[in-house]
Amino acid sequence: MTPPRGALTPEQAARQTIDTLLGAAGWAVQNLAEVNLHAARGVAIREFPLVEGHGTADYLLYVDGRACGVIEAKKQGATLTGVETQSGRYAQGLPASLPAWRRPLPFLYESTGVETHYTNGLDPEPRARSVFAFHRPETLAAWLIAAPAQGATPAVRADVIADAPANTAAGTFLARMQQLPSLIDDLWPPKPQAIAKLEQSLRENRPRALVQMATGSGKTLLAIVLSYRLIKFAGARRVLFLVDRGNLGRQTKKEFDQYVSPYNNYKFGEEYIVQHLTSSQLDTSARVVICTIQRMYSMLKGRELPDEDEEHSTEDAEGLFKDTPPLEYNPAFPIETFDIVITDEAHRSIYHLWRQVLEYFDAYLIGLTATPSKQTFGFFNQNLVMEYGHSQAVADGVNVNYDVYRIRTNVSEQGSTVEAGYYVQLLDRQTRRRSDWQLDEDFAYDPAELDRAVQTPDQIRTVVRTFRDRLFGEIFPGRTEVPKTLVFAKDDNHAEAIVQILREEFGKGNEFAQKITYRTTGATPESLIRAFRTSYHPRIAVTVDMIATGTDIKPVEIVMFMRSVKSRSFFEQMKGRGVRVINPADLQAVTPDARSKDHFVIVDAVGVCERDKTDSRPMDQKKSVPLDKLLQAVALGNVEPEVISSVAARLARLDRDIDDADKARVVAASGGYGLKDLSRRLVDALHGDFSAPASATAPQLAGEGGELRAALTEAAKPLSDPALRELLLRLRQQADMVVDTVTADHLIEAGFSAAASDRARSMVETFESFIAQHRDEITALQILYNRPTRAPLTFEAIKQLADSLQAPPYLLDESALWQAYAALDQSKVQGASRQRILTDLVSLVRYAMHQDNELVPYPERVAANFKAWLGQQQAHGKSFGDEQQWWLERIAEHIAASLDIRLEDFDAAPFNQRGGLARVHQLFGTQLPKVIEELNRELVA
Known part of the structure; x- marks a missing residue:
């Protein structure tokens, strides 16, 4: 079929697009008759005839006056894999009289203008890969200069790799990957295995690899060590580390800077430049660039990104896009800018809107996530190189496990009804002013x-009171300090109310509970997070989602949900704020009465742990999407009809809710448009009654629906102004919230979930199986199983038993075991709310062996035995003076904690404060050895 006059054939359209892409990448595109090899560093010559039998190359590439590659052009829609043989034949057909970097020509492209494949003939086993566009001439020149002489065996010289810029290292990146030195870092599992498997995946030239590691098990450190090795030993020019929130970028920058190389003791930040991108200016000398995926997307689109937009999850905007606004090639950021792209929390950063950022660069992609979905596995070509789940992390001591404590109230389960005639309050969200409404x-x-x-308010108060009243008796028995607690609220107003009620119900001041959200003023969110992590105050932090992902706050022992979460992956990330292990000394520095962090507790006030969750956060009805998310989507280029119509409806509604003064502010901020005007522009564009000017983006939006998208883009253009968006949001917040001060809420139920009971039962079964299995091997168990022999039980023997229980895979200690027995039968367990000591293991073993009918703290048993011994002494006519009695009571307390007392113990506290060994000799005389021997025997019975 002959195309219409003036229309381009598919082949011509492809050539035209290829010409444009080459020009954008810095190539001078010339016809053969008009060749000037000195017109630019890179010259692409159209329709170049090769030696007989090799045909005509669609494009022959020259760099610095010498041929280096070819491009085979095909019409749009053509498949390219079968074309590789043709371009390979072109690469061998350069006339011998013409200069070439090497023969056959090493760089081969096949392209339709829409899809491009590239083969690097300098690689050990050249393989075609898909690229977004063409490489720049200076990049190909650098690779050619770095390549070994033709015919030579690629080799990696340690002196070159260690001291020279990456571009001068011998061979290609893939060639250098074949000879990486062994890993010598002393890392916790599973990082050494993950690094080894990632490097093996790279050696095999796999373009994408996924690592699943439990939250808190060190994904960032893995990325740092891998990046360091790839830069230092494989000559990687630049690594991009993508995060999805600004605060995670700041945290990651600190971790990169502080990593100490085991090869030369330099810190990463001292040896290489690490840039945290907070603007659109890329430091070309940086070897690692840390950036939010939102900022990189905006940079590639040629837009500025307001700082506040980096502090919102990528999921929020992404879910609003059905038809993703396409990325175009941006000459400021060539596709070869990065050799490696690492995306943190890959489950949120690789679909729909954001996946374009990853696929833009000609780089190996590495995904890190704790919660992969089916889409995640698919995107990474099912190349899961490491799988390390929460249970494995707990077994290795890298994570701590958790229990769920459920709080259910009438209002949170059923809502409420306020009868006519009563007064409620209206809360102005913007001014916080309250007014009464009958x-x-x-x-x-x-x-x-x-x-x-x-x-x-009473619903929040009921939950907080229940939490307060059950905290030290059930949730964390034996504590007197509120453990570091992270509360997730629904929004900023909800967080505000929670903070106030927490302070009131706990009877504490401002420092006790703090709100940490994007709207926090005064102290910066970063300073509040730092204080929450390292200082005694605040004890409780209330947030919406700022600390939901990635932020490392190890002392957190309670994660409280007062908001629901639909996304499985997002919930796992939020829950993961509690799993991180912490050194006991560091924990005690902020929570003085904590002994160690052996678990954390989820306090579930909304049933979030009971609901099914999806792998993503679809937004099926735009009416449920907040206005700020809709405006952000439009600002990012989303002009889908559902989004635009929702924005138009919101603007029209807002116009009815604000006064004339505020309407005038909108006109001034928008350049002359009122809210009705803005809404009408969007509606007219939707109905085809709005025409975009010729200068609008129609050429970029060609194709089916291109005219509509162009019109919608132009109609929404005023909303691209961040100042106008901020004003609209402030005005919308003036809409009132109803405050129900009438309803009194009531507690339905509070307690640990069935899952916690199952874990308690499993823990008890593991413990009882352990002591039965090792009764003849561990000294303490031998003695306790054979008590009629009256063999002395020593503290050293109990310590050996404790160490065996705490080692993997058991990871049991006396505190967790005591709570497990209490959860199964509280009527037979005493002292569950008290602090445990090591000698409580004696009571636990005796109870597990059914020697005792009740589980009694060991100090109480010793105290009872001491009282019985005193009675026996009195029955035999033996009495003690007040000072002797003080010494005997202190001896009993020492035995309760240490299982025996020896003469040298009297020179330690508290005995040395009363004269020590010399004084006890004076008081008891020759009877002292007999008294010690009897107490050591009778009190531990």
Whole structure:
């Protein structure tokens, strides 16, 4: 079929696009008759005839006056794999009289203008790969200069790799990967295995690899060590580390800078430049670039990104896009800018809107995630090189396990109804001003509206009171200090109410509970997070989602959910704030009465642990999407009809809710448009009644629906101004929230979940199986199983038993075991709320062996035995003076903690404060050895 006059054939359209791509990448595209090899560093010559039998190359590439590659052009829609033989034949057909870097020509491209394949003939086993566009001439020149002489065996010289810039290292990156030195870092599992498997995947030239590691098990450190080795020993020019929040970028920069090389004792930041991108200016000397995926997307689109947009999860905007606005090639950021792209929390950063960022660069992709989904595995070509789940991390001591404590109330389960005639309050979200409103009809609301459209202070208060009252008796028995607690709220207003009620109900001041959200003023969110991590105050931090992912706050022992979460992966990340292990001394520095962090507790006030969750966060109805997310989506280029119509409706509604003064502010901020005007522009564009000017983006939006997208883009253009968006959001926040001060909430149930009971039962079974299995091997068990022999039980023997129980795979200690027995039968367990000591293991073993009918703290048993011994002494006519009695009581306390007392112990506290060994000799005389021997025997019975 003959194309219409003036229309391009598919082949011509492909050539035209290829010409444009080459020009953008720095190539001078010339016809053969008009060749000037000195016109630019890189010259692409169209329709170049080769030696007989090799045909005509669609494009012959020259760099610095010498031929180096070819491009085979095909019409759009053509498949390219079968074309590789043709371009390979072209590479061998350069006339012998013409200069070439090497023969056959090493760089081969096949392209339709839409899809491009590239083969690097300098690699050990050249393999075609898909690339976004063409490489720049200076990049190919650098690779050619670095390549070994033709015919030579690629080799990696340690002196060259260690001291020279990456571009001068021998061979290609893939060639250098074949000879990496052994890993010598002393790392916790599973990082050494993961690094080894990632490097093996790279050696095999696999373009994508995925690592699944439990939250808190060190994904960032893995990325740092891998990046260091790839830069130092494989000559990687630059590594891009992508995060999805600004605060995670700041945290990651610190970790990179502080990593100490085991090869030369330099810190990473001293040896190589690490850049945290906070603007659009890339430091070309940086070897590692840390950046949010939102900022990199904006940079590639040629847009500025407001700082606040980096502090919102990538999921929020991504879910609004059905048809993703395409990325175009940006000459400021060539596709070869990065050799390696590492994306942290890959489950959130690789779909739909954001996957373009990863696929833009000609780089190996490495994904790190704790919660992969089916889409994650698919994107990374099912190349899961390491799988390390939460249970494995707990077994290795890298994570701690958790229990779920459920709080259910009437209002949180059923909502409420306020009858007509009662007064409720209206809260102006913007000014926080309250006014009374008498109901002329019943006002009903369901749980989903809580703390969004309706706030019920007594519901929050009931949850907080229950948490307060059960904290030291059930949730963390034996504690007197509130453990570091992270509370997730629904929004900023909800967080505000929670903080106030926490302070009131615990009877504490401002420092006790702090709000940490993007709207925190005064102290910066970073300083509050730092204080929460390293200082005594605050004890409780209330956030929306700022600390939900990645932020490392190891002392957290309680994660409290007062908001629901639909995304499985997001929930796992939020839950993961509690799994991180911490050195006991570091924990005690911020929580003085904590002994160690052996578990954490999820306090679930909304049933979040009971609901099914999806792998993603689809937003099926735009009416449920907040205005700020809609505006952000439009600012990022989303002009889908569902989004635009939702924005138009919100603007029209807002126009009815604000006064004339605020309407004038909108006109001034928008350059002359009122809210009705803005809404009408969007509606007209949707209905085809709005025409985009010729200068609009229509050429970029060619194809089916291109005219509509161009019109919608132009109509939404005023909303690209961050100042106008911020004003609209402030005005929208003036809409009132109903505060129900009438309803009194009531507790339905509070307690550990069935899953916690199952874990308790499993822990008890493991313990009882352990002592039965090792009764003849461990000294303490031998003695306790054979008590009629009256063999002395020593502290050293109990310490050996404790060490065996705490070692993998058991990871049991006396505190966890005591709580497990209490969870199964509290009627037979005493002292569950008290601090445990090591000698409580004696009571645990005796109870597990059924020698005792009740589980009694060991100090109480010793105290009872001491009282019986005193009675025996009195029955035989023996009495003690007040000072002797003091010494005997202290001896009993020492035996309760250490299982025996020896003469040298009297020179330690508290005995040395009363004269020590000399004084006890004076008081008991020749009877002292007999008294010690009897107490050591009788009290531990």
